[in-house]
Amino acid sequence: MSEHYDLLIVGAGPAGMAAALAAAPSGARIALLDDNPVPGGQIWRDGPGAHLPPLARRLRDGLERHAIPVWSGTRVVAAAGPQALLLEDPTRGWRVRYDRLILCTGARERLLPFPGWTLPGVTGAGGLQALIKGGLPVAGERLVIAGSGPLLLASAATARAAGAHLLRIAEQAPLAALARFTAGLPRWPGKALQAARLFDHRYRAGSHVLEALGDDRLEGVRLWQDGSTVELACERLACGFGLVPNTQLAEALECALRDDAVAVDDWQATSRPHHYAAGECTGFGGSELALVEGAIAGHAAVGEQTQARRLFPRRQRWQRFADALARDFALDPRLKTLARPDTLVCRCEDVPYAALAGRDGWTDAKLVSRCGMGACQGRICGGAARVLFGWTPPAPRPPLSPARIETLLCLEDEA
Amino acid sequence: MIDVHLDGRPLRVAPGTTVAAALCLGGDGSSRTSVGGQRRAPFCGMGVCQECRVEIDGQRRLACQTLCQPGMRVETRP
Amino acid sequence: MSPAQARADVIVVGAGIVGSACAHELARRGLDVLVLDDRRGGATAVGMGHLVAMDDNPAELALSAWSLELWRHLAPDLDDASAYRNCGTLWLAADDVEMAAADAKRATLAAHGLDCQLLGARALATAEPALRDGLHGALRVAGDGILYAPNAAEWLLAKGGARIIRHAAQVVQVCGNLVRLADERWLRADAVVLANGIHAADLCPDLPLRPKKGHLLITDRYPGRIHHQLVELGYVTSAHASEGTSVAFNAQPRPTGQIFLGSSRQFDTLDRRVEGPVLARMLRRALDYLPGLAGLNAIRSWTGFRAASPDGLPLLGPHPGQPGLWLAVGHEGLGVTTAPASARLLAAQLFDERPPIDPTPYQPQRFPLAQSAVPAQEARP
Numbered sequence: 001m002s003e004h005y006d007l008l009i010v011g012a013g014p015a016g017m018a019a020a021l022a023a024a025p026s027g028a029r030i031a032l033l034d035d036n037p038v039p040g041g042q043i044w045r046d047g048p049g050a051h052l053p054p055l056a057r058r059l060r061d062g063l064e065r066h067a068i069p070v071w072s073g074t075r076v077v078a079a080a081g082p083q084a085l086l087l088e089d090p091t092r093g094w095r096v097r098y099d100r101l102i103l104c105t106g107a108r109e110r111l112l113p114f115p116g117w118t119l120p121g122v123t124g125a126g127g128l129q130a131l132i133k134g135g136l137p138v139a140g141e142r143l144v145i146a147g148s149g150p151l152l153l154a155s156a157a158t159a160r161a162a163g164a165h166l167l168r169i170a171e172q173a174p175l176a177a178l179a180r181f182t183a184g185l186p187r188w189p190g191k192a193l194q195a196a197r198l199f200d201h202r203y204r205a206g207s208h209v210l211e212a213l214g215d216d217r218l219e220g221v222r223l224w225q226d227g228s229t230v231e232l233a234c235e236r237l238a239c240g241f242g243l244v245p246n247t248q249l250a251e252a253l254e255c256a257l258r259d260d261a262v263a264v265d266d267w268q269a270t271s272r273p274h275h276y277a278a279g280e281c282t283g284f285g286g287s288e289l290a291l292v293e294g295a296i297a298g299h300a301a302v303g304e305q306t307q308a309r310r311l312f313p314r315r316q317r318w319q320r321f322a323d324a325l326a327r328d329f330a331l332d333p334r335l336k337t338l339a340r341p342d343t344l345v346c347r348c349e350d351v352p353y354a355a356l357a358g359r360d361g362w363t364d365a366k367l368v369s370r371c372g373m374g375a376c377q378g379r380i381c382g383g384a385a386r387v388l389f390g391w392t393p394p395a396p397r398p399p400l401s402p403a404r405i406e407t408l409l410c411l412e413d414e415a
Numbered sequence: 416m417i418d419v420h421l422d423g424r425p426l427r428v429a430p431g432t433t434v435a436a437a438l439c440l441g442g443d444g445s446s447r448t449s450v451g452g453q454r455r456a457p458f459c460g461m462g463v464c465q466e467c468r469v470e471i472d473g474q475r476r477l478a479c480q481t482l483c484q485p486g487m488r489v490e491t492r493p
Numbered sequence: 494m495s496p497a498q499a500r501a502d503v504i505v506v507g508a509g510i511v512g513s514a515c516a517h518e519l520a521r522r523g524l525d526v527l528v529l530d531d532r533r534g535g536a537t538a539v540g541m542g543h544l545v546a547m548d549d550n551p552a553e554l555a556l557s558a559w560s561l562e563l564w565r566h567l568a569p570d571l572d573d574a575s576a577y578r579n580c581g582t583l584w585l586a587a588d589d590v591e592m593a594a595a596d597a598k599r600a601t602l603a604a605h606g607l608d609c610q611l612l613g614a615r616a617l618a619t620a621e622p623a624l625r626d627g628l629h630g631a632l633r634v635a636g637d638g639i640l641y642a643p644n645a646a647e648w649l650l651a652k653g654g655a656r657i658i659r660h661a662a663q664v665v666q667v668c669g670n671l672v673r674l675a676d677e678r679w680l681r682a683d684a685v686v687l688a689n690g691i692h693a694a695d696l697c698p699d700l701p702l703r704p705k706k707g708h709l710l711i712t713d714r715y716p717g718r719i720h721h722q723l724v725e726l727g728y729v730t731s732a733h734a735s736e737g738t739s740v741a742f743n744a745q746p747r748p749t750g751q752i753f754l755g756s757s758r759q760f761d762t763l764d765r766r767v768e769g770p771v772l773a774r775m776l777r778r779a780l781d782y783l784p785g786l787a788g789l790n791a792i793r794s795w796t797g798f799r800a801a802s803p804d805g806l807p808l809l810g811p812h813p814g815q816p817g818l819w820l821a822v823g824h825e826g827l828g829v830t831t832a833p834a835s836a837r838l839l840a841a842q843l844f845d846e847r848p849p850i851d852p853t854p855y856q857p858q859r860f861p862l863a864q865s866a867v868p869a870q871e872a873r874p
Binding site: 078079080081086360361363364367368373374375377397398399402403404405406408409410411412413414 | 532534538574643644647661710712713767769770772773774776777779780786787788789790791792793794795
Binding site: 037073118131134135344347348379401402 | 428431432433435436437439443444445449450451454455456457458459462463464474475476480481482
């Protein structure tokens, strides 16, 4: 017989923690799980290279005060029958049943292929931030950050605090779009402050990466900047081209998507009864929006419509911020042309661009080239193929990420 | 401080250090050799890309989502 | 609108391993072939790609043994992407009864000229140290192997050169030597070959094809753990069941170092979703034989449908009720193994030749198939 909870929350970032704390006073039996080693999500990552903001501490303390179990280092492997999930941590695999589920699975970075992107020394932009918070030493290293969106600035701030020597932030969006975006920021005072602190004279708009240089590891980067090509010698290059909602679990649970994010109504309810979603997996808006959405979902999931409704105006305000973000950081079509024929698109199976170009869709390309057949199961190359070729990978199949075979045995009993 | 073994060599790291960071603190930072023979290192940093999968106490796990624990044995993949 | 003559002598419906082998063989004989495929994907895209001599009855053995010989002939020319490996099969005997079955199988295969020998418990443990203790032995069939069927199909088509033309098009009706496409066009050729597996029943509802759902799972790369294709002797029992859900242990060492695990059989469902309980049962069976797999990471599972005929043999030859329509369907789980020989048998009948094996057991007329419905008025030539 499996464990049972009234409310199960997947993802312990801002949305998941807010959902748990909103639902806790109802007395519901709640559990929260996350694949990272500690709660906080991508934004509030703890570690030797991190300083948690007070709000994150308060939320974490709140979870403790309500004695809500937080299963860190735990992944969802598969849907396991109606209203049940198969979970795995480093020591065990187990099945958990639930009455209500809130998906707070967040977003991942969109990572696009360009020559040299597989060299050690090249990471995602948010990726570098996460690695630094986990203790990655970058003091004295020369760093270039390239890509798109406010995350580049956040990553730069973390890297500089850790002693990296920041050479450049290359933002692909044109200056006009950035000006429009920052002009809108006074409407969100907290954000404006954040932006002022993050903006930096090393920042260039309308600039993007062309190539990472080096043989066995990164030695430099070639950038497109002010209408010409520049080369900078560096030890680290961090690239991120916006965010992609993590919808795999929602798809596995047959929740409908809208605009590539989990579709939700005013109550943060998905298309499937008793299943809610909040935060970046429903679209991007930063931690403030995630917190409000999470709280609404938490209240709604335990039947507290009045409390949920009180939060609607706050959500609406942050939603406008999210819309501006999507509009002003739209990807330059030139980013689709960075890969050369020999540039690897699928990093797991080392499949070059030339093996994919001209194929008849994702499934055809995958069958012929092995693209997307490796351990990441197309999470990286599938996202890239969407941008490069307009292909749509199909809904994921179990396991949702690599899982031990012994864990999958737990699917035998659906009781 | 926490003592671990990275490819058989002892390494001392601060509590809360991820295995991904330890790869850099105690080695060249790389985690595996790709299908085509390239060395690779942690890339996405958030448990998606699978570049950082290494053998941790005999299990294949993600370095970026694993904290160093006392006595842990980490093997990068040749 | 009258049907356009296809710029080909033969239209093959289906670009899976069987359709591709048929097109390849017909092109080799100098015919121009138009291959139509709707990219829905069938058993070729999702199967294990095993090349295995099966001997449930003499006809199955005759076809699979001949076909394996043809594959071994093709092997030196196959490209890397086809991933052909002559790894051999070990039929595993868990007890004395199964060991006796292994010996009987050995006698049957040997009588057919196949290279095979019995391994005792110790020889088996040496050959495959990852297997659990206590197995009684195995029958090693040396000529068996594996390949990656989607690319082998591509290779077969590419080898046809200019004689094979491929179109991504959905056929929505067949009528003798006429086919109607989704865009309402009719095409005509001297012959139409139906080789689209389970989807053939959509076009010819009288075909006695029944879907048998199967689950498969593949691991991350763990090179060197196993060396042969491993199959439990109980596989035959599972493969023969005609009702209910059954599982049987089947493992392959892929050239990538991945371990590929099967198998399951279910009837009367066309639901593509992976079913946790069936997958788990299949994996539990695999761990019975390879306990060391427990801690290895699986990266993907999926399902597919085998097109099964009532007697387990494919339908190869003319449709008795529809002149001009030829069938190469109903291969169940043996399409990859028997594709080259199926193509040869079909071509021999098309050319009115005497093939090296007796075609009678595979001829569609062994089943009561209907006359063709009269084609739509406008389709008449």
